[in-house]
Amino acid sequence: MPYLASRKSYDDAAELMTMFGDDAGYEAAARADRSRDLGNYIHFCHWRQIERLIVLLSVERSLGTVH
Incomplete structure:
Protein backbone atom coordinates (compact mmCIF):
# COMPACT_ATOMS: atom_id res chain seq x y z
CA MET A 1 0.00 0.00 0.00
CA PRO A 2 1.29 3.48 -0.78
CA TYR A 3 2.36 5.91 1.89
CA LEU A 4 0.40 9.15 1.88
CA ALA A 5 2.25 12.02 3.49
CA SER A 6 -0.78 14.29 3.52
CA HIS A 43 7.27 17.48 -7.18
CA PHE A 44 8.49 14.61 -9.36
CA CYS A 45 8.12 12.21 -6.41
CA HIS A 46 4.75 13.74 -5.49
CA TRP A 47 3.27 13.22 -8.96
CA ARG A 48 4.66 9.68 -9.24
CA GLN A 49 2.94 8.92 -5.94
CA ILE A 50 -0.28 10.40 -7.32
CA GLU A 51 0.05 8.22 -10.42
CA ARG A 52 0.24 5.07 -8.25
CA LEU A 53 -2.64 6.28 -6.05
CA ILE A 54 -4.87 6.80 -9.09
CA VAL A 55 -4.32 3.17 -10.10
CA LEU A 56 -5.33 2.02 -6.61
CA LEU A 57 -8.38 4.28 -6.50
CA SER A 58 -9.60 3.00 -9.85
CA VAL A 59 -9.73 -0.64 -8.69
CA GLU A 60 -13.31 -1.73 -8.01
CA ARG A 61 -12.57 -4.03 -5.06
CA SER A 62 -11.04 -3.63 -1.62
CA LEU A 63 -7.29 -4.01 -1.32
CA GLY A 64 -5.50 -4.98 1.85
CA THR A 65 -7.14 -5.58 5.20
CA VAL A 66 -10.75 -4.44 5.62
CA HIS A 67 -11.70 -3.48 9.18
Missing part, protein backbone atom coordinates in the same frame (compact mmCIF):
# COMPACT_ATOMS: atom_id res chain seq x y z
CA ARG A 7 -4.38 14.72 2.45
CA LYS A 8 -3.09 16.76 -0.50
CA SER A 9 -2.02 13.54 -2.23
CA TYR A 10 -5.57 12.20 -2.19
CA ASP A 11 -7.02 15.57 -3.17
CA ASP A 12 -4.67 15.86 -6.15
CA ALA A 13 -5.50 12.32 -7.29
CA ALA A 14 -9.24 12.90 -6.97
CA GLU A 15 -8.99 16.20 -8.86
CA LEU A 16 -7.09 14.59 -11.75
CA MET A 17 -9.60 11.72 -11.86
CA THR A 18 -12.45 14.23 -12.07
CA MET A 19 -10.76 16.37 -14.72
CA PHE A 20 -9.18 13.66 -16.90
CA GLY A 21 -11.20 10.51 -16.18
CA ASP A 22 -9.42 7.40 -17.48
CA ASP A 23 -6.44 9.52 -18.57
CA ALA A 24 -5.73 10.81 -15.04
CA GLY A 25 -2.76 8.49 -14.59
CA TYR A 26 -1.23 9.74 -17.84
CA GLU A 27 -1.64 13.32 -16.69
CA ALA A 28 0.03 12.57 -13.35
CA ALA A 29 2.92 10.90 -15.23
CA ALA A 30 3.23 13.92 -17.53
CA ARG A 31 3.36 16.26 -14.54
CA ALA A 32 6.00 14.07 -12.92
CA ASP A 33 8.08 14.06 -16.10
CA ARG A 34 7.77 17.85 -16.44
CA SER A 35 8.87 18.32 -12.81
CA ARG A 36 11.84 16.00 -13.34
CA ASP A 37 12.86 17.88 -16.48
CA LEU A 38 12.81 21.11 -14.47
CA GLY A 39 14.95 19.52 -11.77
CA ASN A 40 12.18 19.61 -9.16
CA TYR A 41 12.52 16.16 -7.64
CA ILE A 42 10.15 16.85 -4.76
Whole structure:
Protein backbone atom coordinates (compact mmCIF):
# COMPACT_ATOMS: atom_id res chain seq x y z
CA MET A 1 0.00 0.00 0.00
CA PRO A 2 1.29 3.48 -0.78
CA TYR A 3 2.36 5.91 1.89
CA LEU A 4 0.40 9.15 1.88
CA ALA A 5 2.25 12.02 3.49
CA SER A 6 -0.78 14.29 3.52
CA ARG A 7 -4.38 14.72 2.45
CA LYS A 8 -3.09 16.76 -0.50
CA SER A 9 -2.02 13.54 -2.23
CA TYR A 10 -5.57 12.20 -2.19
CA ASP A 11 -7.02 15.57 -3.17
CA ASP A 12 -4.67 15.86 -6.15
CA ALA A 13 -5.50 12.32 -7.29
CA ALA A 14 -9.24 12.90 -6.97
CA GLU A 15 -8.99 16.20 -8.86
CA LEU A 16 -7.09 14.59 -11.75
CA MET A 17 -9.60 11.72 -11.86
CA THR A 18 -12.45 14.23 -12.07
CA MET A 19 -10.76 16.37 -14.72
CA PHE A 20 -9.18 13.66 -16.90
CA GLY A 21 -11.20 10.51 -16.18
CA ASP A 22 -9.42 7.40 -17.48
CA ASP A 23 -6.44 9.52 -18.57
CA ALA A 24 -5.73 10.81 -15.04
CA GLY A 25 -2.76 8.49 -14.59
CA TYR A 26 -1.23 9.74 -17.84
CA GLU A 27 -1.64 13.32 -16.69
CA ALA A 28 0.03 12.57 -13.35
CA ALA A 29 2.92 10.90 -15.23
CA ALA A 30 3.23 13.92 -17.53
CA ARG A 31 3.36 16.26 -14.54
CA ALA A 32 6.00 14.07 -12.92
CA ASP A 33 8.08 14.06 -16.10
CA ARG A 34 7.77 17.85 -16.44
CA SER A 35 8.87 18.32 -12.81
CA ARG A 36 11.84 16.00 -13.34
CA ASP A 37 12.86 17.88 -16.48
CA LEU A 38 12.81 21.11 -14.47
CA GLY A 39 14.95 19.52 -11.77
CA ASN A 40 12.18 19.61 -9.16
CA TYR A 41 12.52 16.16 -7.64
CA ILE A 42 10.15 16.85 -4.76
CA HIS A 43 7.27 17.48 -7.18
CA PHE A 44 8.49 14.61 -9.36
CA CYS A 45 8.12 12.21 -6.41
CA HIS A 46 4.75 13.74 -5.49
CA TRP A 47 3.27 13.22 -8.96
CA ARG A 48 4.66 9.68 -9.24
CA GLN A 49 2.94 8.92 -5.94
CA ILE A 50 -0.28 10.40 -7.32
CA GLU A 51 0.05 8.22 -10.42
CA ARG A 52 0.24 5.07 -8.25
CA LEU A 53 -2.64 6.28 -6.05
CA ILE A 54 -4.87 6.80 -9.09
CA VAL A 55 -4.32 3.17 -10.10
CA LEU A 56 -5.33 2.02 -6.61
CA LEU A 57 -8.38 4.28 -6.50
CA SER A 58 -9.60 3.00 -9.85
CA VAL A 59 -9.73 -0.64 -8.69
CA GLU A 60 -13.31 -1.73 -8.01
CA ARG A 61 -12.57 -4.03 -5.06
CA SER A 62 -11.04 -3.63 -1.62
CA LEU A 63 -7.29 -4.01 -1.32
CA GLY A 64 -5.50 -4.98 1.85
CA THR A 65 -7.14 -5.58 5.20
CA VAL A 66 -10.75 -4.44 5.62
CA HIS A 67 -11.70 -3.48 9.18
